[in-house]
Amino acid sequence: AGYYRDRLLPAAYHRASAVLTVSNTSRRDILARWPGLREKLHVVSPGVDQRYLGVEPVSRPLVIGGRVVPAPYLVFLGGADPRKRLMWAIQTWLSLSSPDVTFVACGLEQAAHERVRAAIPSERRERFIVAPFIGEADMPHVYMHAAAVLYPSLYEGFGLPVIEAQAVGTPVLFSDVGSLSEWRGPGAVVLPVDDLADWVRAVEDILHSSAGDAGPNQAARAWATQYSWDAYTD
DSSP: OOHIIIIIHHHHHHHOSOEEESSHHHHHHHHHHOGGGTTTEEEOOOOBOHHHHHOOOOSSOOEETTEEOOSSEEEEEOOSOGGGOHHHHHHHHHTSSOSOOEEEEESOOGGGHHHHHHTSOGGGGGGEEEOOOOOTTTHHHHHHTSSEEEOOOSOOSSOHHHHHHHHTTOOEEEOSOGGGGGOOOTTEEEOOTTOHHHHHHHHHHHHHHHTTOOOSOHHHHHHHGGGBHHHHHO
8 A cells, every 4th residue: 555556556557558467357356446447457368388288298207406306296386475375285295194295395485495494394304395496498397297286375366387287287286266266177176275184185186096197187288278378379
């Protein structure tokens, strides 16, 4: 609140020929505050990079920061912002019946690394990996070879990782909040925000089913093509 939100932004919106946002949910939230933008507010979503849509499995192990990542592993994407709920994802992992599952945290700010590591029981730290920066060219394989992607965010204006995970055919767990409700494809596992037992049970089911090595979910991959850059620009 203040000059920027209450004076500068409305003035800029008034002068603009068009205002763009990334999802229907964001459009709804913006109109709730600035209903006068209805005629000039348009949804133009980000596209999924072709590297995700076209990636294929590889037989070599995943290496992050010079360390081989033991399979099976779960991926969390997001920083230390409480809205992203890293600790919820960690608690889901710690509650699994098997200790032989690795947790890979991507996108965590350097300043939070040691604090988060300290929250992990000492007997589980060997299976806890905080990833350094991973380039876009390598991320599709990080997603693809994960047993599941955990995305327990409480609100997203878009939530691109939910589509990226499905684009490579990996199950992605999230709740029906914010714009995430728009990305319920065949690879989505939608869970209550506050039921840890449901999250644990869902991961256990995925780990059990992936033991047969069925490969990427091709229905999810096909679904995600509608969000490619090519689909948006055609």
